[in-house]
Amino acid sequence: MTQQVQKKQSLMKAPLLEVKELSKHFVVSTNLFGKPKESVKAVNGVNLSLKKGETLGIVGESGCGKSTMGNTILRLIEPTKGSIFFEGQDVLNMTSTQLQKMRKEVQMIFQDPFSSLNPRMRVFDIIAEPLRTHKAAVGKELQQRVYELLNLVGLDHSQANRFPHQFSGGQRQRIGIARAIALKPKLIVCDEPVSALDVSIQAQILNLLLELKEKLQLTLIFIGHGIPAVKYISDRIAVMYMGEIVEMADKESLFANTRHPYTQGLISAVPIPDPSLREVSEQVILEKDLPDQRNLPKGCSFYSRCPFATEKCKGQKPELKANEEGHLVACHYPLHA
Amino acid sequence: MTENLLEVKNLHTHFFTENGVIPSVNGVSFSVKKGEVIGIVGESGCGKSVTSLSILQLINKPGKxxxxxxxxxxxxxxTFSEKEIRKIRGNKISMIFQEPLTSLNPVFTIGHQISEAIRLHQDVDKKEAKQRSISLLRKVGMANPERQYHAFPHLLSGGMRQRVMIAMALSCNPELLIADEPTTALDVTIQKQILKLMKNLSNELNTSIILITHDLGVIAEMVDRVVVMYGGEIVEENDVYSLFENPKHPYTKGLLNSTPKIHQLKEKLQSIEGNVPTPDQLPSGCNFQDRCPFAMDKCRELSPNLVASTDGSSVRCWLHQEKEVVNV
Known part of the structure; x- marks a missing residue:
């Protein structure tokens, strides 16, 4: 009981990360005078706030802007509009020294463990690199720290002198995780960290992330298109569609009281690994593909695929609004209202 | 429904590389009845794709x-010659691959590619082939097939490309369709559309399907019978309901337990320890012994046989060896 109260209290504190009206538009073509003519709105006015110790899952189909958003939060991509606050500091207006300090606290784990590790570097150097760059440790201490990190992610320090190609996919992802936690960051953005892995290995990595989160008191943003995996690891989930958050709620609430038709379609599309539920499971099949992102519909971006769309949806964009329980949804006619 | 359309018996496919022989598939036997949908499930390197390529005689050097x-x-x-097998391939047995962009030719229109398959196997003229292609595109749910007929692959989305692949695979009313991870590269919503399409077509045309995937969810929704592969061998085979209800092999159990489930409350996922082996680094004895929680001394020395029991299931494990041996 007391633990729960303590957990609640710590969650009440100021947010670790706050994202306001974040947009990233990629210019596709320009007119004669170099002004943008057409642009893809990869991220379009996203608001987020992340409490310390929380795991926020972000789901959506490919092209919905979830990875772009992750990259923008780390300022790996400069946003077009909006602001990002990390521990109250404005990330977009930081000096380079401030930014370097911030980068120590925010790390990233990438999707593809095959291309995110330098094939010419030994595992020791891959993990030691952030420690060296930020002058966190040298000499014996550095070696000890790297061995400690290897241990933490379930690898043996005798493997430190090997190259990435000598490891399997799951082991490589462990190396990527060791590198990400080397500087004891506060926030880690995980961009599809398990989608390239085999089923039996996915569970290992998910459990490792959960374990490390507890041990190191991490805050995670977990981006993924595998909805069961995101559900397993997250406390709160944001559903993105065409660069916007269409629904965001606690995990339990999102699945039990789904309010956006898109979320409903997305959830019911996930194949259930139980053949006895084959006939019973309700099926809401989303027809058609994603619309062209260069000319989004004026109203609700989900209008063209929504089974419940009306004239109002076509003309007027719904805002992201919360109900009493804090369940956010951007829909004129939310389900379970 | 009773007649066996395809029977694979004791298949061994090895790759002869500079670093020695790699036994990718080692004694795989299974059969597919008319109209049946069977699923082959396993992780990378377990030999599921090599098995399917072997069926169509698409194994190239150094493989054999x-x-x-x-x-x-x-x-x-x-025993067929290349000429004879070509009459079967794409006609009686066709295949859908995982990545629809790389399996379509980028310099020809999709219509051209579907017509080509039709004209290769059937005695029809260009006009007739075009008509058939358009009606196939309509059947697989392409909007405006007359216009899409002239589209190049890069203009289509992943889901649409996979529909084109299915249209092409179905162009000659195959008796057997081999789908190798047909939806892995697609989003879940599109996956749902494609799976539903495949299911409907198989019901309608009574086509048998071999569905190869690593996704147990897809297996549970689609197939009648499941073959679980590990390290180039079949470790368990059963009908889909019994397999999910009562998995016998520790590997099957491990796979089921390590799959996160959307409809269940959070409980800790059980993962399988260790790493997925590549075919050249399998342990002695049972292939799974170094990752198996139930491994005994016997498992480290002797490899178990695939044993069939009276209820129609078979399993390769020393824990289930009391019954009669069918396959040596």
Whole structure:
């Protein structure tokens, strides 16, 4: 009981990360005078706030802007509009020294463990690199720290002198995780960290992330298109569609009281690994593909695929609004209202 | 429904590389009945794709089918010449691959590519082939097929490309469709559309399907019978309901337990320890012994046989060896 109260209290504190009206538009073509003519709105006015110790899952189909958003939060991509606050500091207006300090606290784990590790570097150097760059440790201490990190992610320090190609996919992802936690960051953005892995290995990595989160008191943003995996690891989930958050709620609430038709379609599309539920499971099949992102519909971006769309949806964009329980949804006619 | 359309018997496909022989598939036997949908499930390197490529005789050097029979309508495909097999491939047996962008030719229109398959196997003129292609595109749910007929692959989305692949695979009303991870590269919503399409077509045309995937969810929704592969061998085979209800092999159990489930409350996922082995680094004895929580001394020394029991299931494990041996 007391633990729960303590957990609640710590969650009440100021947010670790706050994202306001974040947009990233990629210019596709320009007119004669170099002004943008057409642009893809990869991220379009996203608001987020992340409490310390929380795991926020972000789901959506490919092209919905979830990875772009992750990259923008780390300022790996400069946003077009909006602001990002990390521990109250404005990330977009930081000096380079401030930014370097911030980068120590925010790390990233990438999707593809095959291309995110330098094939010419030994595992020791891959993990030691952030420690060296930020002058966190040298000499014996550095070696000890790297061995400690290897241990933490379930690898043996005798493997430190090997190259990435000598490891399997799951082991490589462990190396990527060791590198990400080397500087004891506060926030880690995980961009599809398990989608390239085999089923039996996915569970290992998910459990490792959960374990490390507890041990190191991490805050995670977990981006993924595998909805069961995101559900397993997250406390709160944001559903993105065409660069916007269409629904965001606690995990339990999102699945039990789904309010956006898109979320409903997305959830019911996930194949259930139980053949006895084959006939019973309700099926809401989303027809058609994603619309062209260069000319989004004026109203609700989900209008063209929504089974419940009306004239109002076509003309007027719904805002992201919360109900009493804090369940956010951007829909004129939310389900379970 | 009773007649076996395809029978794979004791298939061994090995790759002869500079670093030695890699036994990718080692004694795989299974059969597919008319109209049946069977699923082959396993992780990377377990030999599921090599098995499917072997059926169509698409194994290139340094790979070779070293032993075994592949009987399609009672005829052994391994003895066919290249010319004979071409009459079967894409006609009686067709295949859908994982990545629809790389399996379509980027410099021809999709219509051209579907018509090509039709004209290759059927005695029809260009006009007729075009008509058939358009009606196939309509059947797989392409909007405006007359216009899409002239589209190049890069203009289509992933889901649409996969529909084109299915249209092409169905162009000659195949008796057997081999789908190798047909939806892995697609989003869940599109996956749902494609799976539903495949299911409907198989019901309508009574086509048998071999569905190869690593996704147990897809297996649970689609297939009648499941073959679980590990390290180039079949470790368990059963009908889909029994397999999910009562998995026998520790690997099957591990796979089921390590799959996160959307409809269940959070409980800790059980993962399988260790790493997925590549075919050249399998342990001695049972292939799974170094990752198996129940491994005994016997498992480290002797490899178990695939044993069939009276209820129609078979399993390769020392924990289930009391019954009669069918396959040596």
């Amino acid at each position: 089918i070293v032993e075994g029979e592949i009987r399609f309508h009672e005829k052994d495909l391994t």
